[in-house]
Amino acid sequence: MKSQIKELLKHNFSSLAFYYRFLGFSIIWMLSMSLLVGLLDGLGLAMFVPLLQLVSGDNRKINPEMIGNLRFLIDGLNSFGLELNLIVVLSVIAFFFTLKGIAKWLEQFLRVVYNQKLIRNARLQLLRNLTNLNYSFFINHSSGRLQNAMTGEVWRLAQGFYSYSAMFQNLILLITYLALAFFANPTFAIMVMLGGGLTNFLFRMFYKKTKQLSLCLVSEQNSLQSLVIQFVANFKYLKATNRTKNYSKHLRDKIIEVELTNRKIGEIDSLSAGFREPLLIYILIVVICIQAYFLKGNIGSVIVSLLFLYRGLSSVVLLQSSYNRFLSFHGSIENYDKLNNELKKGVQQFSDNEIQDIRNSVVFENVSFAYNDKVILSNVNFRVNKGELIGVIGESGSGKTTLINLIAGLIRPGGGDIKIDGASLVDINVPSYQNRIGYITQEPIIFEDSIFNNVTFWDTPSKANLDRFCNAVRKAHIFDFIDSLPLKEHEVIGLNGANLSGGQKQRLSIARELYKNIDFLLLDEATSALDQETQKQITKTIMELKKDLAIVYITHNLDHLKGFSKVFEVANGNLIEKSNTNSSSHSYF
Template identity: 40%
Template structure:
């Protein structure tokens, strides 16, 4: 494109030097015809952005269809969901047809318009300006050569306009990411020495207040539990402790230092997070727990030590391929309880100090839940554990329990001190 542009400019300059009147008239004619092309380019740009936006929508719907396959299949909602996919595909098809039409118009109209402009200029030159036929013919030769490069430049420009939608989306995404870019400070978080404390924390999603002037303390190597109704702020609080979100006001201190004054990546290295939906990768048990660490002698020893701590030894030993047993997509080949144990083992292998369990057993049956609870209780005193639960019965061994009510602490104490003993909080 750059070479074509240079050659185009060179031939136009030569034309001006040969017969500037002819060159100026052609340039004016080209400028007038450019109004038509400008409108076509604007329409092409709009269609290109539309294709990119609809493509993003299609990818989102496709991801949702795969993720929610079981639900859509079992409820026969696939037909209705597929109609939405088809609707997006039709929109993309229409926009692509528009871009194809605009491209065809610019390609087919280019030479006829040039011929009309040049013919009109020759007529004016001969009849009103008295220009010599020789100079006109030489200019025509130069413009003919320039025309080839003009077509190349316009084709590049047309392609650029057709793809500008994708660049626009990438540019918009980059700007949004820059706005929320996380600043990594130089102070490295080495270990939790004393406590995590939250003082007068406030947080809201739009007009909805989630945490309201909340204050609490999480001492090192103690188990602290948050219970409360759905929407009371339990998970938001856990996300804040993980440094995924920041409080609107108030202070979150780790060993007396503001959390944001640390290098947050080094802080997160010490955090293990286990949610209701166990995170299992489509790989074997060893890679899921070690996160693809090399199977060196040292790593294998640590792997089996952690497996024992998570009560997985019998399960793995019973498998034909033992630790190299494949778990399938999202752990489809193992039970929910085993998936949670593997999740726990992964966090322990990571050498974490702060272990967050967000409704980690709520999706399990009572017998499996009891086994997982026993695994968790074995870690009591060795890790700083933050447990989010609905039921007091699942956190009865916690050192400290906070009842969250509409973003505030409605009560706190040990399990035997709480007034809501053994009652589900729905």
């Protein structure tokens, strides 16, 4: 029993510490209101015994002893020269319950405010860690788990806090009512407390099972979020191959699995709620009988104590119910804490030495990279100067994308050094370097928002920014298309640019990078998904940009690289310079 109590205290205080991280002393204010609600309610209830005496007694004279040790209330009123008649007693009751109503309103208001504060702070903490997360760390984590943590799990944290705060509030009310009951009739109160304490052991199995189901629910919801993300991301393929029904069946099974776990948690909560109050009423009946027939106690003080204990009984019911509901959300606390700690470990540290631009070159000096002991690049020496257009070819899996990731500072080399204008990338603030880089992938990054926001990344539509926007879309040769739209730059693009052609999406991607005011443009198979004519147009656009930028263009088709400054082939971990003049048509797959 001792170890169980210790484990219970450890569990409760760890949860309190978790919420304290986000809310600080705000929790104390909320709990103080609960204490005030209990005290005012108790004082108001105590005045009902004098009220009963007034309406039922023959001499209408109040006996202070009838409310036991709480007779100080009557003594206090007498000291102010107030005659205890019906109007005075009713006025005192109304006064206490009016104050209680105000305190209750403030308590509930603070709960709502702090609940929203918890959601905001929990999401912002995840967002900060995710924003500064090492790319290598990110790709090894489930996207479903990350999304579920930011949305579903944070919501469950808030629901857990609502139940946890309700549990503490009812605990404070219970302690307040028990203290008042004890003050009115100590013997009666002690017997009821002992009986009530015994019932808690009967509900331990409910608590244990709920906690286990909560952990299962978190895992199932992570899987569900991941499946939903993949369903949306791959919808075009699933629809084109008539596999939406197959995938939907898999998704439906997971939805039903989550529903069944939630239902089990609800069944346990309902079962414990149904048996809890009758059991406590039985205890009250037994104790009243003992007090009346065996101990011959003062029935007036028993009634006052009973009023407090009945209030306490309601608090016990709500406390146990809140605790069981809290346990159903406890798995989310563990999952959030675990993920947040993992993200903290993956936060990349950078030098404070920021750069304003890339003036001359990016140079690889004997750069090597391996993944799981498999060598991808070995002792690569490579230089890209401002104003050069560099082409890179190679078979799938040869290391072309790894080369791009190294240039972009997404991953760090296992050996050698990367230098930016002669300074090692290790000694540079990498985000400031990445500010000068544009990156266009095979699948263009399109956001479900207006064209202006897609290009400017939600910059304010000031005159200067509009001019800059127009300049970028002109250079990307998509100005005429935007100008032909009904809402022009305010036209909203569908999900993943579903209402745009492949070439239009790529031109928007180019415009976005040009708006950013970059020095270095990376293109990773940026035209491979386009038809031949569109590929030529996009390549021509890229050729026009080379005088202002350093450009690295990865492709599997050597024909796309005619007129490039240099062409390199990635093969067997090496980077080999090739001649690109009078090349024969050749593709790598």
